[in-house]
Amino acid sequence: MVTGVRHSYDRALTDVRTITADNNGHYARFESEICPLVLGLSRQLAAPVEARIRSVASRVGLRTAGTSCAANVTIIIADDGPAVILALRRKMPELFTGLSGFEIGRLKRESGPVWNWYSIDPKRRDGAPVEHISQIAFGPSDPPKPVSPHAYIASNVTLSRLTEPVRLDLALSFVVINSRAAAGLTLQQLADASAVLGLSMINPRRVGELRSESVLQVLSTSGDVRRRIAGATDFDIRYLSALYSGDSGYSSDQQAARLATAIERSNARLARPAEN
Structure with missing residues (x-):
């Protein structure tokens, strides 16, 4: 019995680490209200998809904004994902602020069917802003040296052995889905896959390695998987x-363990035979 539980936990931990993008040692999440926007579909289809994303967000503990809100979760259904991303970069380069050259290049090279990127807002663990720095000097006689664009100082933070002094908040998320991958999906399948992609930092290139069933799999497969999920x-x-539960200052290793434990406990409950 103990061996089975351990196996279930290890599988869950592997799945979590497989699909979650680690950002500087953190799993980023939204702390603000969720406002989804779906583009590339008629409003008749986009509206129920947006409503379903809101429903999933509420179910997992997120707050949702009113209908006249500024979108922070944007889902785009497109025939040509890279072309859409290129057009966005030309017209609204601020949407890609914070992405490294490697990350931009990867968006250009990927064949899909999903392309996603995120805007991250570092905060102190208590939600207060951090101070961004572009240069640092290691002594009074040393000339300042440039540092990473992701470098910042968190002042007056109470140190903890359990959580990090800085948290990473998701400010914006963007998901582009190839229209051929979306074809044939129900609105619920499309909305739920969009919700998982938009509400967490997912690495879509590794969804095929998952050993657990996920709605993410309907975007890259057909037939039995789409009928089953x-x-x-x-x-x-x-x-x-x-x-989206507990403190937001956990490291990615701590978060992965927390997520795996929650998944394993759920699996154990589902596997437990019903009492007569």
């Missing part, structure tokens, strides 16, 4: 619920 799976909901 009607929407967000237990893995998806437990993953998001654990991500």
